[in-house]
Amino acid sequence: MSSAIQSNVVHSGRVARVVIHVVLLIAALFYLLPLFVMLINSVKPLSQILDGNMMSLPHVWTLKPWSEAWSTAQIGVEPTGLRPYFLNSIEMVVPAVAISTMMGALNGYVLTKWRFRGDTFLFGMMLFSCFIPFQIVLIPMARVLGILGIAGTVPGLILVHTVYGLGFTTLYFRNYYAAFPTELVRAAQIDGAGFFRIFWRILLPLSGPIIVVAVIWQFTNIWNDFLFGSSFAGQGSQPMTVALNNLVQSSTGSKPYNIHFAGAIIAALPTLIVYIVSGRYFVRGLMAGSVKG
Amino acid sequence: MGFLDISNVTKSYGSVEVLHRVDIAVEEGEFLVLVGPSGCGKSTLLNMIAGLEGITSGEIAIQGRAMNGVHPSRRNIAMVFQSYALYPNMTVGQNITFGLEMHGTPKPEREAAMKRVAAMLQIDQLLDRKPGQLSGGQRQRVAMGRALVRNPDVFLFDEPLSNLDAKLRVDMRTEIKKLHQSLRTTIVYVTHDQIEAMTLSTRIAVMNKGYVQQLGTPKEIYDTPANIFVATFMGSPAMNILPTRVVLRDGVPHAQVSDAAGNVQYLRFSQQNLAAWDGREILLGIRPEAITDPEGADRKSANIQMLTNLVGVTEPAGSDTFVTMTLAGCDVIGRMRADAAVLPGASFEYAINMEKAVAFDPATEERIAP
Ligand SMILES: Nc1ncnc2c1ncn2[C@@H]1O[C@H](COP(=O)(O)OP(=O)(O)O)[C@@H](O)[C@H]1O
Numbered sequence A: 001m002s003s004a005i006q007s008n009v010v011h012s013g014r015v016a017r018v019v020i021h022v023v024l025l026i027a028a029l030f031y032l033l034p035l036f037v038m039l040i041n042s043v044k045p046l047s048q049i050l051d052g053n054m055m056s057l058p059h060v061w062t063l064k065p066w067s068e069a070w071s072t073a074q075i076g077v078e079p080t081g082l083r084p085y086f087l088n089s090i091e092m093v094v095p096a097v098a099i100s101t102m103m104g105a106l107n108g109y110v111l112t113k114w115r116f117r118g119d120t121f122l123f124g125m126m127l128f129s130c131f132i133p134f135q136i137v138l139i140p141m142a143r144v145l146g147i148l149g150i151a152g153t154v155p156g157l158i159l160v161h162t163v164y165g166l167g168f169t170t171l172y173f174r175n176y177y178a179a180f181p182t183e184l185v186r187a188a189q190i191d192g193a194g195f196f197r198i199f200w201r202i203l204l205p206l207s208g209p210i211i212v213v214a215v216i217w218q219f220t221n222i223w224n225d226f227l228f229g230s231s232f233a234g235q236g237s238q239p240m241t242v243a244l245n246n247l248v249q250s251s252t253g254s255k256p257y258n259i260h261f262a263g264a265i266i267a268a269l270p271t272l273i274v275y276i277v278s279g280r281y282f283v284r285g286l287m288a289g290s291v292k293g
Numbered sequence B: 001m002g003f004l005d006i007s008n009v010t011k012s013y014g015s016v017e018v019l020h021r022v023d024i025a026v027e028e029g030e031f032l033v034l035v036g037p038s039g040c041g042k043s044t045l046l047n048m049i050a051g052l053e054g055i056t057s058g059e060i061a062i063q064g065r066a067m068n069g070v071h072p073s074r075r076n077i078a079m080v081f082q083s084y085a086l087y088p089n090m091t092v093g094q095n096i097t098f099g100l101e102m103h104g105t106p107k108p109e110r111e112a113a114m115k116r117v118a119a120m121l122q123i124d125q126l127l128d129r130k131p132g133q134l135s136g137g138q139r140q141r142v143a144m145g146r147a148l149v150r151n152p153d154v155f156l157f158d159e160p161l162s163n164l165d166a167k168l169r170v171d172m173r174t175e176i177k178k179l180h181q182s183l184r185t186t187i188v189y190v191t192h193d194q195i196e197a198m199t200l201s202t203r204i205a206v207m208n209k210g211y212v213q214q215l216g217t218p219k220e221i222y223d224t225p226a227n228i229f230v231a232t233f234m235g236s237p238a239m240n241i242l243p244t245r246v247v248l249r250d251g252v253p254h255a256q257v258s259d260a261a262g263n264v265q266y267l268r269f270s271q272q273n274l275a276a277w278d279g280r281e282i283l284l285g286i287r288p289e290a291i292t293d294p295e296g297a298d299r300k301s302a303n304i305q306m307l308t309n310l311v312g313v314t315e316p317a318g319s320d321t322f323v324t325m326t327l328a329g330c331d332v333i334g335r336m337r338a339d340a341a342v343l344p345g346a347s348f349e350y351a352i353n354m355e356k357a358v359a360f361d362p363a364t365e366e367r368i369a370p
């Protein structure tokens, strides 16, 4: 990987390199500044923020805003903190990501290795779903959830996100499996492996990079979604994003900015972790095409 | 009825017919090679035997049992693919036994079968490696091991050697032949390489554009090609094809050709029935090895015709020297002994073995049978 990058490097002059580094450094600082502000203000007492000093380091370092945001802050009318909503989000994200990734993989497998009449058209329709704005599906989706009797529940949200993510995951896996040698599938057929056996034993074990791509994509989208969460969640199933909004909206009197900052970071933490853990594979997966047999 | 019967089989993709009424009966223990240029339908036919492609019409039967619609795993066949198609996520051992596992063979039996095959192909020490860690030749062996372990009725090979370098290809060719001689299992083998076809097969089906052009032993195909396509496709350098007029001299048919200087010369045919073509054009086919220096001529031949002509280009190839001359307006290649005294530009006396000459009808390009 790194050697491949190195061999692509064109050697530039020393001056050019210094200029490039300075520019990159400034850009990095610019983008890191908001994070810095959030971080330092989340460990400051509120009084210091209200004194009007957003940029200065805390005089007194405290983790109290974090613990309050997590367990006691006022969310809407209840002083529950973000904790129950964080758990709601986990309960929603994990199955939704798993189901949409698995179904995307199966779709990709069928669309490339078990072709049938009209498969390209079907794939085109699924791709089309990627371009439908969220807002358009709100009302029909609400109807469907109502009919199924899962409106306002976590399973309802799982269904919404799975359906909405299927276009993307199918796209990823279809393109990945298109480059997958068909002779492998044929060899497995002769060996006596059936539809699911070939999928489980041959294709899935070789799909690591694209699974990572699909999981990251789905995880960040579903975790960060606000519109579906605020439209379809009931009292007991609101996800983190909705709760964060309620936290910021619901305070009366002087706003506890330090708690808001801490809450925002907590809300962003899971996606951050997913990126840090598997970001490398993400890039690799986007670039990887074929499995060399 | 043969061991493997391909009767009247056609294949269409949509409205395009890519295989036309193929009829081949393969006997038990035969090594049938399907040879032809790229895109002529060899792989398609092989995949139909394997059950990987549907049969549009006609029937394929193995041991008298119709295979149309039977799943590939239930035909008791094994296949070696051009890319080897080894499962990259499994070790060599798992690759070899995957088929047995899928067929529910108990583990101890699988292990025993794997050991037997690994010993036969000398890949014992590779069993724990992944395919990615093997060289091309080793992958080839593993692919064959995976086919052998099943003890199939028919082995199917799709260009198994074309991804190997030249030397390894020759070695593996010999090994496949040895394997066939010891196992005596029926083999259908696809290649575009006519030398592979000649050396390996007991019978060859030469294909072009979805038609079987000729089916026969390597000797039949080589000596009595059914048409111009087979004549020029099989053999290297290719058979010389020259347009000539048939003339009767003392009632015996001769080929009338003009040499490099434009002088008319006559070559007596061995094939008497060409007398019927008196005064008409035919295409005369002569293999390079039938055009030699006088000392190199086939002593058993009853009809060596001498022809004096200018030497064009000489290409010494070590064991032989290939010589090009202009005859009947064509470049004609002959094969001389390495120490024959041929000088470019000089006049030289060629010995042409007309016993081996073949004549083709210029209208149909079919051979004029003797
Ligand atoms: N799935 C397919 N759809 C349409 N045409 C095909 C398909 N597979 C093969 N063909 C056509 O069938 C012909 C024979 O192909 P193939 O059997 O692969 O040739 P070969 O193995 O002799 O090189 C080719 O002209 C090819 O374009």
Ligand SMILES: [Mg+2]
Pocket: B042, B043, B044
């Ligand atoms: Mg082919």
